[in-house]
Amino acid sequence: MTETNVGAIDALKSPEEAKQVSLGRSLPPGDVQGRKPIDWSFGPVKVDGYVDPDSFRIGLLIVITGINIGKIYGNLKDGVSLMVDLYTTEGEMRFFLKNDNEVWVHLKVGVVFDGKYDVSYKIVSI
Numbered sequence: 001m002t003e004t005n006v007g008a009i010d011a012l013k014s015p016e017e018a019k020q021v022s023l024g025r026s027l028p029p030g031d032v033q034g035r036k037p038i039d040w041s042f043g044p045v046k047v048d049g050y051v052d053p054d055s056f057r058i059g060l061l062i063v064i065t066g067i068n069i070g071k072i073y074g075n076l077k078d079g080v081s082l083m084v085d086l087y088t089t090e091g092e093m094r095f096f097l098k099n100d101n102e103v104w105v106h107l108k109v110g111v112v113f114d115g116k117y118d119v120s121y122k123i124v125s126i
Contacts (some may be wrong), residue, residue: 040123053126
């Protein structure tokens with residue numbers, strides 16, 4: 001019996017230039033002229049959305065470890081929290097108003113392959 005081996009040698013080369021693709025604005029349009037856009041990321045977390053500086057309403061599209069968590073809406077005066085319990089990630093994200101004109105996020109999440117985060121960051125000034 002004759003042995004036959006079939007295969008391919010493939011070489012991948014990264015491009016000279018690259019561009020990060022946005023998550024896409026799938027949040028409701030509403031009064032877009034008065035909104036301040038949010039486009040922020042840290043480690044395994046990507047946040048895209050808006051905040052209305054007059055009403056402090058916030059709309060967010062959140063991706064953690066590549067998993068689209070979904071759309072989150074709320075008011076920063078009340079605080080907006082998200083509990084996460086996924087295979088790769090668990091913990092809490094809390095969005096809040098600080099100094100009357102700053103949007104902050106507190107991350108208290110653990111990622112299976114990337115360690116634990118317990119930090120607060122300013123996302124945007126409104």
